[in-house]
Structure formats: structure tokens, C-alpha cells
Amino acid sequence: MSATARAQAAAGGGAVAREGFFLAEQLWPIKGQLALALIGLALGGLMGLMQALDRVGIVIYKSMLLQSYYQGLTIHGVLLAFLFTFGFGNAFVSLMAIRGFERPLASTFLVQGAFWTMLVGTVLAAYAILRNQATVLFTFYAPMRASSLFYLGAALLVVSTLLTMLNLVLTRRAWQREHPGERTPLLGFVSVVTYVMWALASLGVVVLVIFLLLPWQLGWIDTTDPQFNRILFWYTGHAIVYFWLMPAYISWYLLVPRQVGGRVFSDSLVRLVFILLLIFSVPTGLHHQYVDPGIPTVMKVVHLFTTFSVVYPSLFTAFTVMAALEDGGRARGGRGLLGWIWKLPWGDPSVAAQLLAMLVFILGGATGIVNASYNLNNVVHNTSFIPGHFHMTVGTAVALSFIGITYWLIPYLSGRELMGRRLALAQAWLWFVGILLFARGQIAAGLLGEPRRTSIGEAPYRDLISAGLDNWLTAIGGTLMVVSGALYFVVIVWTLLAGRRLSQPLEIPLAEMRFGARETAPLWDRLGFWFLIAVILVVIAYVPLFVLYLPLNSVSPPIKVY
Amino acid sequence: MRIETYERMFMILAALMLALGIVGIAIGALVAGVHVPSPAGRVDPRALSSTPPFDQPGLRDLGNSKYEAVIVARAWQFQPNEIEVPVGSTVTFTLASTDVIHGFVLAGTNANVMVIPGQIAQVTARFDQPGEYVWVCHEYCGFGHHQMYGKVVVR
Numbered sequence: 001m002s003a004t005a006r007a008q009a010a011a012g013g014g015a016v017a018r019e020g021f022f023l024a025e026q027l028w029p030i031k032g033q034l035a036l037a038l039i040g041l042a043l044g045g046l047m048g049l050m051q052a053l054d055r056v057g058i059v060i061y062k063s064m065l066l067q068s069y070y071q072g073l074t075i076h077g078v079l080l081a082f083l084f085t086f087g088f089g090n091a092f093v094s095l096m097a098i099r100g101f102e103r104p105l106a107s108t109f110l111v112q113g114a115f116w117t118m119l120v121g122t123v124l125a126a127y128a129i130l131r132n133q134a135t136v137l138f139t140f141y142a143p144m145r146a147s148s149l150f151y152l153g154a155a156l157l158v159v160s161t162l163l164t165m166l167n168l169v170l171t172r173r174a175w176q177r178e179h180p181g182e183r184t185p186l187l188g189f190v191s192v193v194t195y196v197m198w199a200l201a202s203l204g205v206v207v208l209v210i211f212l213l214l215p216w217q218l219g220w221i222d223t224t225d226p227q228f229n230r231i232l233f234w235y236t237g238h239a240i241v242y243f244w245l246m247p248a249y250i251s252w253y254l255l256v257p258r259q260v261g262g263r264v265f266s267d268s269l270v271r272l273v274f275i276l277l278l279i280f281s282v283p284t285g286l287h288h289q290y291v292d293p294g295i296p297t298v299m300k301v302v303h304l305f306t307t308f309s310v311v312y313p314s315l316f317t318a319f320t321v322m323a324a325l326e327d328g329g330r331a332r333g334g335r336g337l338l339g340w341i342w343k344l345p346w347g348d349p350s351v352a353a354q355l356l357a358m359l360v361f362i363l364g365g366a367t368g369i370v371n372a373s374y375n376l377n378n379v380v381h382n383t384s385f386i387p388g389h390f391h392m393t394v395g396t397a398v399a400l401s402f403i404g405i406t407y408w409l410i411p412y413l414s415g416r417e418l419m420g421r422r423l424a425l426a427q428a429w430l431w432f433v434g435i436l437l438f439a440r441g442q443i444a445a446g447l448l449g450e451p452r453r454t455s456i457g458e459a460p461y462r463d464l465i466s467a468g469l470d471n472w473l474t475a476i477g478g479t480l481m482v483v484s485g486a487l488y489f490v491v492i493v494w495t496l497l498a499g500r501r502l503s504q505p506l507e508i509p510l511a512e513m514r515f516g517a518r519e520t521a522p523l524w525d526r527l528g529f530w531f532l533i534a535v536i537l538v539v540i541a542y543v544p545l546f547v548l549y550l551p552l553n554s555v556s557p558p559i560k561v562y
Numbered sequence: 563m564r565i566e567t568y569e570r571m572f573m574i575l576a577a578l579m580l581a582l583g584i585v586g587i588a589i590g591a592l593v594a595g596v597h598v599p600s601p602a603g604r605v606d607p608r609a610l611s612s613t614p615p616f617d618q619p620g621l622r623d624l625g626n627s628k629y630e631a632v633i634v635a636r637a638w639q640f641q642p643n644e645i646e647v648p649v650g651s652t653v654t655f656t657l658a659s660t661d662v663i664h665g666f667v668l669a670g671t672n673a674n675v676m677v678i679p680g681q682i683a684q685v686t687a688r689f690d691q692p693g694e695y696v697w698v699c700h701e702y703c704g705f706g707h708h709q710m711y712g713k714v715v716v717r
Contacts, residue, residue, distance in 0.1 A: 068705055137702050141663050143679060144704070226663055226679045269569055290598045291675045293683040297600045304587065308580045315576035319569065374587045375596040378672040382665050382700035449669025451700035459708035464696045465669050515566075553680040555606050559661050561637045561704025 023104050029115035030091045031413055033160075036118055037087025038406075038492070041399070044079030045485040047072045052478025054457035055441070055471040067132045069455035070562060074129050077138030081394070082157050083122055085244045088402050090114055090164045092247050092409070093191045097168050099508050100187030103178070106170035110163050118160035125153025135562040137453060139237075140213070142229040143556035148217050155209045158202055161243075165195035172527075184525050186267055187254055187510060193274040194246040196527060200534055201243060201282050204235030216558060223554040227294035231549070234285035235542065242281040242310075244394050246274070248401035252321045252358065255405075257511035259351050260344050262328025265320050266515040271524040273313040273320070279534045280310035283541030290377045294553075299545045300374065306541055307372045314365055321358065324511065349424035353404030356432040357397050364392030367443065384474075385446025387453075388439045395481075396435045400428065403488055410492060412506040416499030420491045427491065430484035438477030445470040599675045602656070602684040610634060610660045621645045629653045635664040635677045635699065638706035646715040649692050653714065657683040664710070665701035676701060689716040 050061050050072045059069070066072045098105060105111050127149060128134040134150035172184065172192045208229060216224045253270050257263060264270060286303035289295055329340025345351050367389035371377055380386065411418050418424065445467035446452070456462055456471065523529070565573075590596045610616045615632045619641050622630045627650050634641045635657055647653060657666055657677045664677040666685070673687040677699075689695065699710035 070702060070705065070707070073702075135705075139702075141701075144662050227681050230663075230678065266566065266569070268565070289676075292681075293599055293675060293678060294601055294604070294681040297598065300598055305584070308584060311580060312576060315579070316573070319572040319576075323568070369583065373583065375590045375598055375672075376587065378596065378598065378674045381667070381674045382676075383667060449667055449671075449696065449698070451665070451667065451698050453702045453707075454698075454700070455708040459698075459711075461696055461698060461711045464694070464711075464713075465698075553604050555608065555680045557608075559637075561662055 021098055021101075021103050023108070025108050026094075026098070026105050026111050027413070029112045030094050032115045033087045033118055034091035034406075034409075034413070035087075036115075036122060037084050037091065037402075038489075040079040040083030040087060040122075041485070042489055044076050044084060045482060047076035047079075048478055048485075049482040051076065052438070052475045052482065054455055055478075056475045057457045057462070058475075059455070059457045068135060068562060069458070070137065070453075071129070071132055071135045073453060074135050074137050078125060078129060078154070080399075081138050081240075081244075082154065083118075084402075085394070085398065086157055086161050087118060089194075089243065089247045090118070090161060092402075092405065093194055093250070094164060094167070095409075095508075096187055096250055097171055097191040099510065100185045100189070100191055101171055101175040102185070103171070103175060105167050106174045107167050110167035110170075114160040114163040114167070117156050117163060121153045121156025121160060123153070124149045124156065128153065132562070139233065141233070142213060142216070142224050142226050143559050145217060145558035145560040148214060151209050151214050151217065155206070155214075158206060158209075161195070161198060162202065165199050168192045168195045183520070183522075186270060186513075187250070189271060189525070189527075190246075190250050190254070190274045192527065193278050194243070194250065196531060197239065197246070197278045197281055197534070198243045200531070200538065201236055201239030204232045204285070205237075208232040208236075221554075223557055225552045225554045226556050227292065228549065228552055230289060230292065231285070231295070231545070234288040235282070236285070238285045238288055238307075239281040241390075241394060242277055244398045246277060248357070248398050248405075249273075249277075249317065251354065251401060251405050252317070253324075254511055255509050256321070256351065256354050257324035257328060258509040259348065259408075260325055260328035261331050262324045262326070263512045263514045265323040265327075266520075267513050268515070268520040268524060269316060269320050271520060273316050275524065275530050276313040276316075277310070278530055279537060280306060280313070282534065283537045284310055286541075286545070287372050287374075287377070290374060291381045294549070296545070296548045299541075299548065302541060302544075304372070304374045306537070311365070311369060311372070318362070325355075327514070347425070348407075349418070349421055349428055350404045350407035352425055353407065353428035353431075354401050356428055357400040357404065360392045360400070360432065360435055361397035363439065364389060364397055367439075368393060380446055382452055383446035384442040384450045384452050388442030388446060391435060391442070392439050396431065400431050400435075403431075404428065406492065408506065408509065410495060411499070411502065412508065414496055414499065415502050415505065416495055417502055418491070419494040419499050423487055424491045427484050427487040430480055430487065434477045434480030434484055436477065437473045438481060441470040441473030441475075441477060445474065596672055599683060599685055602682040604680055605658050605682050607658065607660050607679040610658055615656065616658050621647070627651050631655050633657045633666075633712070634660060635666070635710075636660040637662060637664075637704045638699075638710045640697075640699070640710060640712040643712035644715065645713075646717065647689060649716055650688075650690060651716070652686060652688045654684060654686045655697075662703050663701050664699045664703050666697055667700045668695055668697045668714070670695070673697075674700075687714075689714065692716050 128147040133147035136146045284307040287307040329343045332343040334340025334343035667674045673685040675683040695714040
């Protein structure tokens with residue numbers, strides 16, 4: 001590669017041939033993890049139908065061969081929140097790192113290991129759940145007892161993400177050795193930051209499962225402290241949403257602009273956003289525990305401030321991504337204040353799905369600020385307002401973006417042309433309409449006091465909370481989303497089985513910068529420095545909490561209640 | 563580092579917006595007096611039936627239109643699951659769990675708290691209108707979770 005081409009690539013642009021850095025022995029585990037993710041999406045999504053109809057008293061879990069509504073809900077949560085997101089993240093972000101650094105991953109062993117670990121973890125957890133030995137939902141709060149296989153499976157899913165993290169960090173280091181003194185390519189940088197954030201974030205749940213839950217379930221220790229367990233769970237439990245979201249951000253920031261013919265506003269702002277996400281994602285977990293009785297109020301206030309800080313980079317996203325879209329719309333002949341919106345390539349299902357996902361994310365973010373708002377959370381905590389919120393964030397901003405990404409990624413990986421483009425477009429719009437109805441229903445019912453993760457269809461108090469119309473909206477919207485999901489799999493299977501062979505391989509759509517890496521301060525590249533800042537913030541947010549909370553109150557033996 | 567004018571404007575506006583949010587929360591807490599539940603002590607869930615006040619669940623009249631409702635949460639019922647108070651009462655709900663994590667939300671009010679084994683949960687609500695107020699368990703607690711609810715009857 002010539003020096004100019006390399007500089008251009010480092011600045012984020014320029015077409016680069018596929019050959020050389022995509023190795024077959026690294027591509028198959030990437031494809032394998034993507035396949036596991038999509039199996040998770042299919043089965044987990046299917047459960048959504050049972051849940052949606054339950055809102056209006058149509059109880060069908062028995063005809064789906066489930067022991068209870070909650071067994072289905074566990075499948076829904078575990079497959080979608082863990083398998084779908086982890087599998088897609090591992091596959092997509094690994095691929096982005098290869099493209100970003102223009103070199104193979106540092107370790108073939110690690111990427112293959114990530115695949116096998118994920119496969120074994122999925123099989124173990126699925127076995128426990130399907131045998132009704134782990135109907136504990138994806139939060140598995142102690143002192144609820146589940147089969148040890150379930151915890152082992154969940155732990156292996158996390159291990160597969162950590163193997164990927166290690167591989168990405170080693171790949172960056174290898175790139176640095178090969179390019180002394182050069183700026184880290186932006187795509188490679190954001191890929192590594194996503195997983196480095198997760199390395200810090202996953203610590204809570206890793207400690208929880210390995211040191212508290214497994215020994216307790218196996219009977220090596222008799223009792224555990226449920227409040228402390230929850231603190232560790234939510235240490236990871238909020239940051240994990242950024243781990244779900246950041247792969248979508250990578251696409252929104254660096255790929256979608258290219259797909260709409262625009263440029264990214266500036267290298268420095270993108271780096272700043274990802275660095276802020278690295279710093280502020282983790283020390284925020286207590287905002288999920290504002291109404292927990294055992295947590296000192298002063299610590300809840302500290303986490304209120306850190307949580308508002310992590311909103312900041314998402315507000316930047318609204319600006320930066322919108323600016324790149326406007327740049328594309330105007331380049332395509334859009335005029336006037338808003339005329340550029342209609343000039344965007346809405347006919348491209350990959351673009352349409354992701355633009356609609358972004359629109360829904362505005363509402364998802366706004367409702368998230370409600371949840372984060374300390375005393376305002378009293379009105380919505382653990383009501384159906386919460387699933388209303390997160391089906392707009394992870395359930396749409398993330399899931400529909402991932403779906404949109406696969407509309408180019410699967411043709412890219414399989415070498416087959418996308419079939420049923422109009423069906424794919426209909427899929428994206430159907431999801432959009434579905435989520436708006438669903439979220440409207442869940443949010444309104446939640447404000448009236450309807451609880452989340454509850455079989456409302458079987459609840460004796462269903463008519464005492466007058467959310468009848470809202471529950472119908474939830475049921476209709478949720479059903480539309482399941483139908484949309486079914487259309488998606490028709491498109492994907494059709495493409496894989498009958499798609500025409502592409503005459504020449506596709507390229508990953510990587511956008512150019514208006515202001516490139518050369519104009520970014522060198523400090524922005526110092527990943528170790530920013531990681532240290534993140535660790536310091538975690539210490540500030542959690543060590544005083546532990547000091548105020550301890551000693552542990554280990555009073556609960558395992559209890560099976562399903 | 564280069565920051566464009568539009569970028570800078572947006573960064574300032576976004577920061578202002580978040581600052582306004584914090585001000586709103588502060589007004590809610592300091593002026594309107596809406597607080598989050600704070601720690602009310604620890605308790606052993608295995609010994610709940612012999613630990614006051616949970617050895618005698620029920621409603622206590624504290625005088626001056628103030629009441630305390632001591633409620634035990636277990637899979638899958640509240641004990642008691644119905645209390646009756648006059649209009650204008652202020653009721654403090656004191657809850658504890660004997661087994662797994664439960665929740666308590668009094669539909670349509672700010673009274674919302676987790677009921678975690680080992681922790682005493684406390685929230686307060688004022689009842690100015692006659693009628694029936696439903697409270698439900700809002701944390702998944704097993705097979706019969708959806709059956710777990712109670713009522714405040716205000717006369």
C-alpha cells in the first residue's frame with residue numbers, strides 16, 4: 001500500500017481490497033457467532049408473541065410447550081439480551097477491527113475460542129432453561145435458585161466476549177508495532193473502545209456468578225446477601241446497555257454516512273463520544289436501584305450525576321450522526337431546511353432500518369432520562385414503563401440497527417445478493433409501527449401502575465388497573481414486531497438459499513471524514529490513559545458504597561419458586 | 563483540537579439541557595418533597611415471624627391521621643393484603659420479605675420500593691380521596707407472581 005493510500009485509510013476513507021487481511025480461518029468463527037446471534041433473535045423474538053397476547057388475556061404459553069409465562073420470558077430475555085447482542089457484537093466488531101486496522105485479528109485461536117465458548121455456553125443455558133430448571137429471568141436475582149448449568153452457560157457467554165476483547169486489544173497492539181507513531185484508525189479505535197469498556201463493565205457480573213452465585217448454588221456456602229448481589233448485578237447491568245448500543249453506534253457513525261453518501265463530521269468528536277462512553281458507562285449502576293431499601297441515599301445521588309453524564313455523549317450522537325446524514329442528503333440534491341431528509345436513500349432496506357432505529361432512539365433516550373431522574377423514577381420503577389423504554393433502545397435502536405446492518409453484512413459474508421428487498425423494506429417499517437404502538441401501550445400502562453415482567457393475562461388485578469386500551473396497543477404493536485421479525489428471517493433465508501452470486505465482492509461501507517485524524521489531539525488515542533480515568537470513576541462511585549454498605553448481610557439460602 | 567462552531571453550540575446546549583434536568587430533580591426533592599426510599603434497617607428473613615414488628619403484621623394507628631401498615635411479603639401473597647383507613651390518612655408501609663425479592667408499587671402514586679430479603683423497606687403515601695387503591699408486587703417472584711397484590715380501602 002502506498003503512503004498516500006495508507007494515510008487516506010487511516011483518515012477513515014478510501015476503498016481497500018478484501019484480500020490479505022480477511023482470513024478464512026478467522027471468518028468462519030465470525031460467521032458462526034453471527035449465526036448463533038440470529039438463532040437467538042429468532043427464538044427469543046418468537047416468545048414476544050406469547051408475551052404480547054398475554055397483555056389482553058390471550059394466554060398461549062401452554063400451546064408453545066412452556067411450563068409458564070415466565071419460562072417464555074426467561075427465554076426471551078436470555079436469548080435477546082445475551083445471545084443475540086453478544087453474538088452480533090463479537091462478529092460485527094471483530095470484522096470492523098479487521099477492516100479498521102487492515103490486518104487480521106492478532107489471534108486466530110482467540111476468535112475460534114470465542115465461537116466455541118459461545119456455542120457451549122448457549123447449549124448449557126438453553127438446556128437448563130428448556131427443562132424449566134432456570135426460570136429466573138435474565139436478571140437471575142438471588143435468592144432465586146437455578147440450575148448451575150444456567151450460571152455456567154451465562155458465564156461462558158461472557159467469557160466469549162472477553163476472549164474477543166483480548167483479541168481486539170492484541171490486534172491494536174500489533175497494529176501499533178507495525179505503524180509506529182501513526183494515529184490509530186478511527187474504525188479500529190472505536191471497535192477496541194467498545195470492548196475495553198465491556199472489560200471493565202463485566203467485572204460485576206463475573207464476580208457475582210463465579211464467587212457468589214455458583215458456590216452458593218452448589219451448596220459450598222449456605223447463605224448469600226440478595227441486596228449485595230443486586231449491587232453487583234447492576235454494576236454490569238447498566239453498562240451492558242452501552243455494550244449493546246456501541247456496535248450500533250459504530251454503524252451509525254462510520255458506516256451509515258457512507259451508505260447515504262455523506263461524510264462524518266469530525267474524527268475528534270467521534271473519538272470523544274466513545275471515550276466518554278468508556279468513562280461514564282460503568283459508574284452509573286445505582287440508578288437502577290433508586291428504590292432499593294438497602295442503599296444509602298447519598299450514593300444514589302452520586303450515581304444520578306454520573307448517569308446524567310453518560311447521557312451527554314448520546315446527545316452528541318444526535319448532532320454528529322444527524323450532521324452526517326444531512327451532508328449526504330444535500331449531496332444527493334436535498335434543498336431547504338428539511339428537504340435533505342427525503343433525499344436520503346430510503347429505498348435501501350439497510351439504510352431505512354437504521355434511520356428508523358435512530359428515530360425511535362430519540363424517544364428511547366428521552367424515556368431513559370425519565371428513569372434516570374432519581375425521584376421521578378418512583379412513578380415508573382419496575383412498571384411496564386421500563387420495557388416500554390428499553391424496547392425502544394435495545395429492542396429497536398439496537399435490534400433494528402443490527403437487522404439493518406445484516407442487510408449488507410449477510411450479502412457481504414455470503415457473496416449472495418440480498419433477495420426480497422421490498423419485503424425487507426416492509427419489515428423495517430412494520431417494526432417501526434409496531435414499536436411505536438407497543439411502547440405507547442407499555443408506557444401508559446406503566447404510569448397507571450401496571451407491573452413489568454408479570455403475566456397480566458393471568459393477574460386477578462388486571463381490571464383494577466384501568467389500562468385496557470393501553471394493553472391492546474401493546475398486544476397489537478408487539479404482534480406486529482414479531483411478524484416483522486418473521487419477514488426478516490424470510491429475507492435472510494431466501495438470500496442464503498436462493499440469492500444470486502455477486503459478480504464481485506461487496507465492500508464494507510466506510511465513510512470519509514470532513515475533518516480527519518490529523519486534526520485530533522494525540523491524547524484522544526491514549527486508550528490506557530482513558531481506561532485509568534474510567535477505573536478511577538468506578539472507584540469513586542462504588543468504593544464508598546461498599547464502605548457504607550458492609551458488613552454483608554448474608555441471610556438467604558437458595559429458594560426455588562417456579 | 564478542532565471543534566466546529568456548530569459542534570461547540572450543540573455541546574453547550576446539551577450540557578444546559580442536562581443541568582436543567584438536575585435542577586428539576588432538585589426542585590422535586592427539596593421543594594415538593596419527593597424522595598427515594600432510604601435505608602430502614604436490616605432483618606433476618608428466616609426469623610421474620612419472631613422479629614418485631616413483623617411478628618404482628620397489620621395496621622397500627624399512630625394518631626394524628628397517621629398510620630403504619632406492617633406487611634410481610636412471601637411467595638405469593640402480602641400479609642395483610644387489605645387495609646382500611648379514613649380519608650386524609652398518611653400511611654407508612656413497612657415491608658419485609660421472608661423468601662425471594664418482591665416489590666411494592668401503589669398504583670398511581672409515588673410509593674414504590676423493592677422488598678429485598680434482609681432489608682426493611684419503607685414508603686409513605688397520603689390518601690385524600692375515598693376509593694380503593696391497588697398495590698402489586700412488581701418484581702418477578704416465581705410461578706404465582708401475578709397473583710400477589712393488595713388493596714387500601716379509603717373511606
